[in-house]
Amino acid sequence: MSTETQAVEAEVKEREPLFSKKNRKLISNPLDADNPITVQVLGVCSALAVTVKLIPTLYMCISVLFVLIFSNVAISLLRNVIPGRIRIIVQLLVVASLVAVVDQVLQAFAYDVSKQLSVFVGLIITNCIIMGRLEAFALANKPGPAFLDAVGNGLGYAVILIPVAFFRELFGSGSLFGFNILGENYPGNGVMMSPVGACIVLGLLIWFQRSRNGYTEEA
């Protein structure tokens, strides 16, 4: 009896199931307690720049999610062969190729959105969330957890950007997804249309989040 349980335990240690409790945390943590934008304060520039309207924001979130997943998995697979001294260059190479793919796909199938996002698609390469996850997670973990980590952080990015874009589009231009909500006579709001509005909405979201989960910055 005792030998049997030991064997099972050993097997568990060798082959952890993909959705173990620890691995599920990889997805759930970035959504709230360890959110890449509101807690780690990474990738804020794109959060301010692309959130004027909901539709481009959605495309942006999907693009970042795509790039994050594939680069995280790729770097995780390559983690034992990348020489430590040139790892940043290798990471950039992988991310840049993926971003080029995303850019071309957007130009081919969603030209309007691609024009609205303009340089910010290309700037995904420099998004700190992606580089941060590659450095902090993919280089030290197996592809399975790396995949989950990428999904979690990509969704954590989206979970902040979409509410910001929601409020900015609603109060800035009185519409949602391009459909007019607040009536033709709504005069618009220049503060919400400018990045200042994103900064304020983001601040209010952080306020709301921290008053809910009691997170405080350690001094």
Added chain:
Amino acid sequence: MKFLRDILDKVKPNFEKDGKLHFLHSTFDAIETFMFVPNHTTKRGAHIRDGIDLKRTMFIVIIALVPCLLFGMWNVGALHYAAQNIDSTLLENMLYGAMKVVPIIVVSYLTGLGIEFAFCQVNGHPVNEGFLVSGMLIPLIVPADIPLWMVIVATAFAVIIGKEVFGGTGMNILNPALTARVFLYIAYPVEMAGEIWVSGIKEGLVDAASGATALGVLGGKDLEAASNYSVNVMDAFMGFIPGSIGETSVLMCLIGAAILIVTGIGSWRIMLATVIGALGMGLILNAVGGNPYYDLPAYQHLLIGGFAFGAVFMATDPVSAAHTTTGKWIYGILIGVLTVLIRVFNPAYPEGIMFAILFMNVMAPLVDNYVVKANIKRRLNRVKA
């Protein structure tokens, strides 16, 4: 009075600790201290208590604002009737102005006080008098024809984002009234610029061209109009010109300044330094020359736009201004310099004083920091010598 006191005493137990309405105690305290002298006493130790508390400070500022307010009301009416070539009496002017201005004041106070009460209630703080002055300043720096919902949105923004998120009265980095103004300016650029300065233009009652302000013409694209333009010094000083409700009259601002300085509430250093800064920058631009705005006599910068009002009532806000004596001079001079610079060099923003004061509000703690450090360094050197 006895009657009021009796009512308050009767309901008071409900709001004390363990009372069923204890959660509303901030609101009750606010109402009680509003009507009666509070009998709060120090509990232990020796404390010096000055007669000038927050409430009295705020009320003196309000009194200093009254000349601007009354003149502003009169001016709204006078400009309105004059633009239609109708002869009007003093009373008619005042009545028309009051019809325009009083609703703005009421809305501004209701919105701001409502939000302040709500925040104090939730945080368990006593309600303080912080909004009394802001609520009066906001109506004085908007055009008379502003839609009331815009006043509500701007006031709410100023109180929540400008003040409460930083911890309420006394903790704010920016002047709340100017925060409201700059919000309006950036959020609703179409409604807040152009031919809006004489009441009644929207209804088509008034010839639009008559409503241009000095800032608008001088900073505008039409160079010929700007070079032919000359500020009517007497009108600008007395305030018979279009503009926001309370800011047109330099004379009324000077009366307010005198009240603030005599009572020791406003800092004369900041006011004087702001004037020196603007004059100095104006003289430098005069020496350079080039376009009509550069050549505008330096002293006229003090008369047009909201300069006087800003320097007297906004820059001297004790919370957001610099606190050290040297810091006040630096802070004031830079406000003056920046005001003229923004006016002359940035045609997109005709009024510079609003941005100049807000910018220096942000810089004030830095200025203080360096002043204090320099002081420490000087005294250390003296010890060593």
